Amino acid sequence: MNQNQPQSSSSEGRTDDDSALSDFLASLIDYTPTIPDELVEHYLAKSGFQCPDVRLWDQIGSCCHSEICCRNCRRCSPVNCRHSKARQASIPKDKRDRQQKDKRLVLTMEDLSKALREYGVNLRHQEYFADSPSTGMDPATRDE
Amino acid sequence: MATREEAKINGARTETLITISNNTTAGIRGSPDDFGRATAKLAVAQLCEATGFHSVKDSALESFADIVIRYLIDFGKTAEFHANLAGRSQCNVFDITRAWEDLEAPRGFSNGMREIMNYAESMPETPFAQPIPNFPVIRERRNIPSFVQMGETPPSKHIPPWLPALPDPHTYIHTPVWDERVSDPREDKIEQARQRRKAERSLLSLQKRLLLCNNNRNPNRNGSTGTTTTIPSNSAIGDVNEDADVNMNVSPVVLPAKLSVIDGDRVSVLEAFAPAIEMLGNGGLCDEGFEGEKMVLPAVTERPTVHFKFRTGKKFIRESLDDRNRKKALHAILLVGREDERDDKKRRAEYILRQSMENPQELTLL
Numbered sequence: 001m002n003q004n005q006p007q008s009s010s011s012e013g014r015t016d017d018d019s020a021l022s023d024f025l026a027s028l029i030d031y032t033p034t035i036p037d038e039l040v041e042h043y044l045a046k047s048g049f050q051c052p053d054v055r056l057w058d059q060i061g062s063c064c065h066s067e068i069c070c071r072n073c074r075r076c077s078p079v080n081c082r083h084s085k086a087r088q089a090s091i092p093k094d095k096r097d098r099q100q101k102d103k104r105l106v107l108t109m110e111d112l113s114k115a116l117r118e119y120g121v122n123l124r125h126q127e128y129f130a131d132s133p134s135t136g137m138d139p140a141t142r143d144e
Numbered sequence: 145m146a147t148r149e150e151a152k153i154n155g156a157r158t159e160t161l162i163t164i165s166n167n168t169t170a171g172i173r174g175s176p177d178d179f180g181r182a183t184a185k186l187a188v189a190q191l192c193e194a195t196g197f198h199s200v201k202d203s204a205l206e207s208f209a210d211i212v213i214r215y216l217i218d219f220g221k222t223a224e225f226h227a228n229l230a231g232r233s234q235c236n237v238f239d240i241t242r243a244w245e246d247l248e249a250p251r252g253f254s255n256g257m258r259e260i261m262n263y264a265e266s267m268p269e270t271p272f273a274q275p276i277p278n279f280p281v282i283r284e285r286r287n288i289p290s291f292v293q294m295g296e297t298p299p300s301k302h303i304p305p306w307l308p309a310l311p312d313p314h315t316y317i318h319t320p321v322w323d324e325r326v327s328d329p330r331e332d333k334i335e336q337a338r339q340r341r342k343a344e345r346s347l348l349s350l351q352k353r354l355l356l357c358n359n360n361r362n363p364n365r366n367g368s369t370g371t372t373t374t375i376p377s378n379s380a381i382g383d384v385n386e387d388a389d390v391n392m393n394v395s396p397v398v399l400p401a402k403l404s405v406i407d408g409d410r411v412s413v414l415e416a417f418a419p420a421i422e423m424l425g426n427g428g429l430c431d432e433g434f435e436g437e438k439m440v441l442p443a444v445t446e447r448p449t450v451h452f453k454f455r456t457g458k459k460f461i462r463e464s465l466d467d468r469n470r471k472k473a474l475h476a477i478l479l480v481g482r483e484d485e486r487d488d489k490k491r492r493a494e495y496i497l498r499q500s501m502e503n504p505q506e507l508t509l510l
Binding site for chain 2: 034040050051106108121123125
């Protein structure tokens with residue numbers, strides 16, 4: 001798509017793409033992502049990503065990834081807010097207490113899993129840990 | 145591509161489950177990826193803080209970090225796949241763009257680059273908190289030097305010389321180790337002299353015993369002859385002689401004047417007792433003088449009581465008149481059978497005998 005157009009179309013398309021690309025690269029030079037370059041480089045090398053121009057691609061990779069993370073976080077926080085608000089609504093008694101508690105936003109597994117489901121990542125975690133397989137079952141069934 | 149993405153997602157789902165369970169169980173054992181995971185956790189925590197979260201649950205943090213790592217790996221794999229598809233081994237910006245579109249397609253973004261650009265301009269910069277070294281750290285390996293480098297030739301023909309050298313034999317052969325005794329000639333001489341002295345001491349004690357026995361026997365046989373001679377320095381027995389009771393009965397003891405030395409060290413008992421033999425020869429006691437331990441003592445009744453005086457810690461510097469007289473007599477005898485070559489040895493022997501007679505308790509000091 002992007003690659004086919006410069007080959008077949010006229011020079012205008014190429015210049016557009018080139019300009020877009022050059023703009024994009026220029027904007028990335030200044031940006032310092034939160035995810036460190038060494039980390040990105042390590043995992044890209046682990047996966048077989050080979051590139052001569054290391055710095056640029058690291059920037060790209062980190063930028064992409066930080067965007068994903070931030071997007072997730074952004075999704076998580078409104079989701080969290082939504083969920084916390086939902087919890088508040090369910091139990092109106094302890095409103096004040098809840099409000100005080102919910103002022104501290106805590107990223108929990110529930111919120112994370114819900115936010116990630118939107119991205120297609122199904123994250124399931126254990127709700128509780130049991131000592132044996134028959135824990136919590138009825139005594140009648142346990143005997144069996 | 146869609147099926148592949150679905151498989152990836154399914155794989156991600158199962159994999160996330162597995163990794164989560166692994167994270168909970170393998171808490172103590174360290175994996176080689178620990179540093180990367182820790183760094184990712186740190187970065188994710190920083191991101192959450194930037195977004196507005198006050199705290200993060202531990203399990204949520206771990207799974208989030210795991211997702212970050214997975215995303216990176218998947219992104220790299222996708223980009224590499226696209227490069228390989230185009231017949232290249234190294235990726236470029238278009239491969240990355242394609243990979244980005246692949247991973248982001250389910251959400252339906254058309255122009256990925258613009259999205260990233262907008263995001264980069266909008267978000268405030270929050271650099272990573274700590275400086276990270278270039279990891280993974282590669283340890284310098286010291287290779288075992290080859291045969292050529294060691295300067296050795298391989299033991300057999302089938303081993304090429306560029307291979308690493310075989311270990312030294314001392315690493316696999318155990319030979320018993322004995323303490324090397326360094327022979328010190330000086331030490332040896334000292335040891336020899338000590339042993340010689342020991343021998344002389346034992347000889348002296350033997351002679352003393354013999355003389356005592358002779359002394360016991362002499363009054364019985366030679367009582368009145370009085371031709372016996374004594375060594376004047378024999379003050380111990382001289383004291384005995386001076387004793388009133390004994391003087392009458394006990395005649396002076398015959399002691400060998402010289403210790404004739406044969407073979408350098410050994411003292412010939414025969415020659416030492418020659419004068420005694422001569423004296424006793426008249427009495428016909430030649431045989432018994434030599435037996436040493438096996439001496440037939442005369443009957444108890446015949447022997448007179450002998451009183452010994454032992455003086456402790458005193459050496460007689462002064463000589464009594466009797467001793468002097470005896471000395472003169474001794475000298476006469478000494479001149480008879482002496483050889484001039486053995487003067488030193490004789491003098492030494494005399495001195496030793498003198499010392500031993502004076503202080504039997506000081507014998508050990510010799």
